[in-house]
Amino acid sequence: MIRRLRRGLAAFGLAACVAAGAVSASRAQDGAPQGALRFGVIEAAGQHAALEALGAGWEQITFAWDALQPDGVGGLDTSAIDPAALEAARAAGREVVGLIARTPAWASASGEPDAVPDGLALPVRDPRNRWAAFVRALVRRYAPLGVHTWVIYDEPDVRPGEGEVRFAGDVTAYAQMVHVAAQAARSVDPQAEIHLAALNWWVDMAAGREPYLARLLRAWRANPALDAPEASFDAVRLRVRDSTASVADVLGAARAILDTARLPDMPLVLEVSARVTVEDGGAGRVPLFGITPQMQADFVVQAAALALAAGVERFAYGPLADPDDQPGAGLMAQDGTRRPAFAAYQRAIALFAPAERAALYAHDGAALVELNQAARDIYVMWARGDRPVEFVITAGQVNERALREDASGRRTFVRSQPYDFPAAYFVEAPPVSRDQNGFVTVAGAPVLMIFEPPGDWYRVVYTVIDGQRRRLR
Numbered sequence: 001m002i003r004r005l006r007r008g009l010a011a012f013g014l015a016a017c018v019a020a021g022a023v024s025a026s027r028a029q030d031g032a033p034q035g036a037l038r039f040g041v042i043e044a045a046g047q048h049a050a051l052e053a054l055g056a057g058w059e060q061i062t063f064a065w066d067a068l069q070p071d072g073v074g075g076l077d078t079s080a081i082d083p084a085a086l087e088a089a090r091a092a093g094r095e096v097v098g099l100i101a102r103t104p105a106w107a108s109a110s111g112e113p114d115a116v117p118d119g120l121a122l123p124v125r126d127p128r129n130r131w132a133a134f135v136r137a138l139v140r141r142y143a144p145l146g147v148h149t150w151v152i153y154d155e156p157d158v159r160p161g162e163g164e165v166r167f168a169g170d171v172t173a174y175a176q177m178v179h180v181a182a183q184a185a186r187s188v189d190p191q192a193e194i195h196l197a198a199l200n201w202w203v204d205m206a207a208g209r210e211p212y213l214a215r216l217l218r219a220w221r222a223n224p225a226l227d228a229p230e231a232s233f234d235a236v237r238l239r240v241r242d243s244t245a246s247v248a249d250v251l252g253a254a255r256a257i258l259d260t261a262r263l264p265d266m267p268l269v270l271e272v273s274a275r276v277t278v279e280d281g282g283a284g285r286v287p288l289f290g291i292t293p294q295m296q297a298d299f300v301v302q303a304a305a306l307a308l309a310a311g312v313e314r315f316a317y318g319p320l321a322d323p324d325d326q327p328g329a330g331l332m333a334q335d336g337t338r339r340p341a342f343a344a345y346q347r348a349i350a351l352f353a354p355a356e357r358a359a360l361y362a363h364d365g366a367a368l369v370e371l372n373q374a375a376r377d378i379y380v381m382w383a384r385g386d387r388p389v390e391f392v393i394t395a396g397q398v399n400e401r402a403l404r405e406d407a408s409g410r411r412t413f414v415r416s417q418p419y420d421f422p423a424a425y426f427v428e429a430p431p432v433s434r435d436q437n438g439f440v441t442v443a444g445a446p447v448l449m450i451f452e453p454p455g456d457w458y459r460v461v462y463t464v465i466d467g468q469r470r471r472l473r
Contacts, residue, residue: 037095039304039349042271042318048088050320050332054342055349058095060151060316061085063142065134066104066113073133076141086145097195098142099151100135100181101166107131116169120176124183131177135184143189150185151195151237152178157212162203171212171219175226182232198237198271201250213254217261235267235313242274242289244302244443245384248360251310269314270307274299274442276328276339278435290435291328295442297344298382298407300331302446304348305369305380309360317345340408347409351378351448361473365389366429366463367443368472376452379461383429383444390464391472393449395423396457403452407445414449421460425449 036057044051044059051059067080089096101113107130108115117131124132139150156167156174167174178194185192196216204211213236220229238254240246251268258266274296277289291299300317307315322330331342357372366389371378383389395416402425404414416423432444451459461473 035353036349038308038313038315038353039345040095040097040314040316041320042316043323044085044320046082046085047320047332047336048085048092050336050338050342051088051094052092054320054331054346056094056316057349057353058097058314058316059089060097060099060318063098063100063138064102065100065107066102068138069104069107069134072106073127073130076137078141081142086142086147090146095149096147097149097151098138098147099154100138101153107134110168112168114165114168116167116173116177120173120180124180124187129180132180132184135181136188139185139192140188143192148189148191149193149195149234150181151197152181152233153197155200155239156197157199157201158203159207162207163200167197171216172223175216175220175223179226179232182227193234194232195235195237195269196233198239198269199254200239201253202241202246211253211257214257214261217257217263221261229261230263230266235269237269237271239271239273240303241272242291242299242441244299244306244382244441247272247303247306248310248362251307251312255310267313268311269316270303270310270312271316271318272299272303272307273318273329274341275326279328289439289441290437291441292433293339293341294407294445295433297340298445299442300341300345301348301380301407301448302367302382302443304345304352305358305371305446306360308352308355308358308371309369311358317341343409344407347405351450361461363463363470363472365465365470366391366472368461370473372454375454376450377454378451379449380446381427381429381449382446383431385444385465386431386434387465388431389429389444391425391427391429391447391449392419392462392464392469393425393427394419394421394457394460395425396455398423400425403450405448405450407447 036055039056040058041056042060068076103113103115103117105111107117119128119130122129153167158165182194199212220226238250240250274291276291276293276296278292304315319330321332322334332338354373355371359370361368365385367382367384369380381391398416398418400416401413403411405411416425427447429447430444432440434440462469463472
């Protein structure tokens with residue numbers, strides 16, 4: 001879908017930052033894919049009604065190679081994929097993205113699910129290239145059912161001792177995997193799109209390594225047997241967990257690497273999650289990172305807004321419901337109970353999907369994401385530090401009306417008050433809530449201001465922290 005949508009995409013520009021001392025105003029997006037197609041869910045586990053209620057435009061389903069071909073080369077065991085999930089998605093108009101994972105034991109020397117398949121360096125049409133043969137069979141089967149976008153394995157940057165290893169090969173082997181997948185998939189489906197695996201990113205930072213994406217692209221360019229990166233894959237996927245600040249940091253770092261690699265227009269897809277670790281008042285053992293249900297909801301809104309401001313073409317939360325081994329990770333509990341984050345993501349999709357342009361304005365104490373739409377402007381604002389922030393948003397006249405929405409979805413109409421310019425809205429945003437260990441993961445609860453219709457007035461935004469006024473926009 002990204003390749004098809006990108007044909008009409010306008011070039012990204014830089015949004016000028018007018019705030020004195022501001023950290024950043026992000027790459028803005030003009031002409032990016034519109035509507036709910038921007039927003040998705042990773043692994044919905046058959047929760048068709050919840051997906052429909054959420055309003056997501058796409059979902060990702062895992063196509064496990066070892067389940068689809070458990071016994072060797074040949075046909076596919078299609079019982080490994082729930083046909084009801086594909087039918088429900090088609091009926092609802094949702095796109096299905098396929099994550100290919102898990103090498104079967106017969107396809108590699110080690111027999112491990114994270115192994116590099118045998119015969120990978122052989123020509124794509126050689127039947128001994130087991131990976132190519134599988135991808136062809138997979139795409140031939142599922143393209144007619146509407147699956148055209150394929151993600152090649154998951155988190156190849158994680159090494160032994162750093163977490164679950166899902167691809168044991170090095171960057172050279174992974175580049176070959178993607179190159180072969182692209183050739184095999186497109187030989188049977190001209191619409192096929194290939195995405196790089198979602199990168200954990202944090203593991204390289206913790207280990208002091210150069211980011212995997214930079215190493216991969218350098219190895220790719222150095223291998224004359226591979227097509228150019230832009231001819232082999234259609235998007236780079238990134239994963240951020242728990243931390244509001246990491247969203248902009250990781251997206252910015254990835255974009256800088258792509259710019260250096262002469263891939264300035266390569267689309268980014270962001271996957272996020274925030275695992276609730278403190279429920280029922282926080283009784284019991286103190287977790288390493290204390291995230292409450294409301295903080296999870298705040299993070300969803302912040303991450304979605306930051307993603308749009310960074311020009312991300314697709315955004316997803318995952319998982320929809322808690323897996324057995326990750327209680328608290330989903331927007332829903334295993335019994336179907338919806339956490340506040342479910343409603344927060346639902347509101348974000350409905351409010352943010354029509355955005356035609358987005359920009360981030362930030363300094364060390366506060367952040368503002370401005371979303372411009374045909375019918376309205378939305379300001380998403382939050383505190384980044386331990387002090388509450390008053391956002392002062394100038395207005396064209398006294399008694400102008402706008403809609404204010406807080407982190408719980410409560411809406412009230414507010415009116416502009418007399419001010420220097422000549423009027424302004426005054427909006428309070430609460431400070432960051434540190435967890436029981438003193439860590440900051442999720443920023444302060446976001447507050448939304450909705451200006452409908454947007455009007456022609458250029459709004460200047462100030463922040464007031466501890467009585468000190470500072471221009472933000």
